[in-house]
Amino acid sequence: MTGEWGSAYRELTPEAxxxxxxxxxxxxxxxxxxxxxxxxxxxxxxxxxxxDELYARCC
Incomplete structure (x- = not known):
C-alpha cells in the first residue's frame, strides 16, 4: 500500500x-x-x- 492508506494501515493494531x-x-x-x-x-x-478502529482511521 502506498500513500495515505499505507500509512494508516501500518498504524493499525494486528487485529484491525x-x-x-x-x-x-x-x-x-x-x-x-x-x-x-x-x-x-x-x-x-x-x-x-x-x-471501530478501522472506522476511526478511514472516516
Missing part, C-alpha cells in the same frame, strides 16, 4: 489489520459483526473494537 484484510475479500456491501467475528475466529467484542 486482519479484519481489514478479511472484510476486503468478503466483497459484501455490508458486513455484520457476527459474520466478521466468525470468519476471523475472534470474539464479537474484539471484532467490534477492530471495526
Amino acid at each position: 489489520e486482519e479484519i481489514f484484510r478479511l472484510v476486503s475479500v468478503l466483497a459484501l456491501p455490508d458486513v455484520d459483526v457476527a459474520l466478521v467475528a466468525a470468519v476471523a475466529a475472534i470474539s464479537e467484542m474484539d471484532t467490534r473494537q477492530a471495526l
